[in-house]
Amino acid sequence: DTAVSQTPKYLVTQMGNDKSIKCEQNLGHDTMYWYKQDSKKFLKIMFSYNNKELIINETVPNRFSPKSPDKAHLNLHINSLELGDSAVYFCASSRSGPFEKLFFGSGTQLSVL
Amino acid sequence: EDKVVQSPLSLVVHEGDTVTLNCSYEVTNFRSLLWYKQEKKAPTFLFMLTSSGIEKKSGRLSSILDKKELFSILNITATQTGDSAVYLCAVPDSNSGYALNFGKGTSLLVTP
Numbered sequence: 002d003t004a005v006s007q008t009p010k011y012l013v014t015q016m017g018n019d020k021s022i023k024c025e026q027n028l029g030h031d032t033m034y035w036y037k038q039d040s041k042k043f044l045k046i047m048f049s050y051n052n053k054e055l056i057i058n059e060t061v062p063n064r065f066s067p068k069s070p071d072k073a074h075l076n077l078h079i080n081s082l083e084l085g086d087s088a089v090y091f092c093a094s095s096r097s098g099p100f101e102k103l104f105f106g107s108g109t110q111l112s113v114l
Numbered sequence: 115e116d117k118v119v120q121s122p123l124s125l126v127v128h129e130g131d132t133v134t135l136n137c138s139y140e141v142t143n144f145r146s147l148l149w150y151k152q153e154k155k156a157p158t159f160l161f162m163l164t165s166s167g168i169e170k171k172s173g174r175l176s177s178i179l180d181k182k183e184l185f186s187i188l189n190i191t192a193t194q195t196g197d198s199a200v201y202l203c204a205v206p207d208s209n210s211g212y213a214l215n216f217g218k219g220t221s222l223l224v225t226p
Binding site: 091 | 145146148155156157158159162200202206207210211212213214215216218219221
């Protein structure tokens with residue numbers, strides 16, 4: 002069973018479209034994250050939720066909106082996609098409080114044309 | 115602002131060589147330092163270091179932390195082609211602790 006799973010694995014779309022990426026973890030973890038990895042492989046935090054509450058909201062455009070219906074799920078919706086949004090988006094989870102190690106999903110490769 | 119700097123950015127070695135990857139950090143509130151290996155997809159956890167001078171070991175990989183000099187090294191002995199990957203170093207965010215701040219990674223290529 003995959004611990005942190007995200008769908009879809011690949012997403013190719015036109016500029017201006019709206020898309021969603023879903024993430025689920027079956028580890029019983031309390032905290033979930035979205036990271037963005039650019040073409041130079043730099044991983045940067047976007048959002049963090051702890052028990053469905055938003056903990057971290059980095060400087061991310063308002064077009065990105067996370068939603069956590071329960072602590073096992075954290076989805077990412079992106080409005081009005083732009084070329085610069087092309088990247089790999091990773092979902093991750095950690096057990097409980099801060100300073101815990103992260104478990105990553107396999108990533109969603111988003112290409113905006 | 116927390117800072118994590120890895121060196122070298124890339125490295126090519128032959129199978130059997132030993133490599134040392136470096137990670138230096140500047141954080142307001144240090145709790146731990148983590149190493150991850152990223153092959154094609156998800157970063158996978160290697161080590162978490164919290165105490166200075168205590169080596170963590172897993173097979174041919176080992177890592178040590180120096181809290182006085184603010185750095186860590188990751189050693190890989192007798193490298194194999196399967197060690198080819200990007201190695202990422204990270205520290206928990208000083209403000210919240212909930213996120214990891216990553217370095218830019220070291221891309222390691224092991225040639226046969």
